Amino acid sequence: MALVLYQHPLASFCHKVLIALYENGTPFEPRLIECAAADEHARFLDLWPVGKMPVLRDEARDATVPETSIIIEYLDRHYPGPLPLLPADPAANLDxxxxxxxxxxxxSxxxxxxxxxxxxxxxxxxxxGVADAHASLGIAYGMLEHRMSGRLxxxxxxxxxxDCSAAPALFYAGIVTPxxxxxxxxxxYFERLLQRPSYARVLAEARPYFKLFPYYERMPARFLAED
Incomplete structure (x- = not known):
């Protein structure tokens, strides 16, 4: 398999890249990063000593690609699928x-x-700091409420x-600050994201790990039930 994604199914930033991969049916091999799996974790740190997930390894191009937005752009450029994830128009791309x-x-x-x-x-x-973070989310919600007026x-x-970025960010933020x-x-908008098959798959894969989430007791029951 040319593409290997070092990730954990609970991590929101890993969700972002998984959505992009699933949207276009891009073949890849997932590598689960857990502290308990010492050998795999060591290989991951050899690739990206910063230790932040996810990281994409492209063996065919001998490329190690960190950072979620860069990974998605890399996929869009080198492994394009039927759904372009970045617009070709420069102004739309910047937006x-x-x-x-x-x-x-x-x-996030x-x-x-x-x-x-x-x-x-x-x-x-x-x-x-926690109070300031809750306040920051309130400001972000207000801006997004305005942004999503009349938009899909x-x-x-x-x-x-x-939208790849929005889905996991809003999922977890909506639990800590509804x-x-x-x-x-x-x-x-969040409900539309939940109905996206790519994100439904990501959440299904994450479900066995939800009990590890520090705010598990606040998770709505609909996210815990098996499909």
Missing amino acids: ARLWDRFFDLYV VPMQKIVLDRLRGEGEHDPR WAAGDSFGLA FGEGFPNLSA
Whole structure:
């Protein structure tokens, strides 16, 4: 198999790349990264010492590709499928990149701040930082509510890069900071993302690991039930 993806089925940024792969039916070999699997973890660190998942290894091109947005662009360029994930038009391409970064930086990052704080030991928590992260998500939700008015997808007329980023970001953020009734456009967009077959597959693969999520007790029952 030419493409190998080093990933974990629970990780939101891994979900982003998996969605892109499944959207176009791109063949790849998943490699599960767990601390318990010492040999596999060591091989992963040899490829990318930073240790952040996911990382794509392309044996055919002798390329190691980290960072989710770069991975998806690499796939779009070298392993294109029936669904282009980045627009060819320069202005539309820039817009897609902007909203991809928005979901990563202003939804995923504060969400992870809240989640990781729960894993800290006694005396190591950061209540002010967590409060700021919740506030940041509220601002992001408001901007997305406006953005998604009259739109099906986050950027352009079809599903693409920004939506790959949006799905896992909103999934986990909506658990730690629920959208509430004040965001009907955002909520409707999230429901469309959930109905996407590529993301349904990602969530099905993640389900056995959901109990490891620090806010597992807040997960809506519909995400825990088998299809």
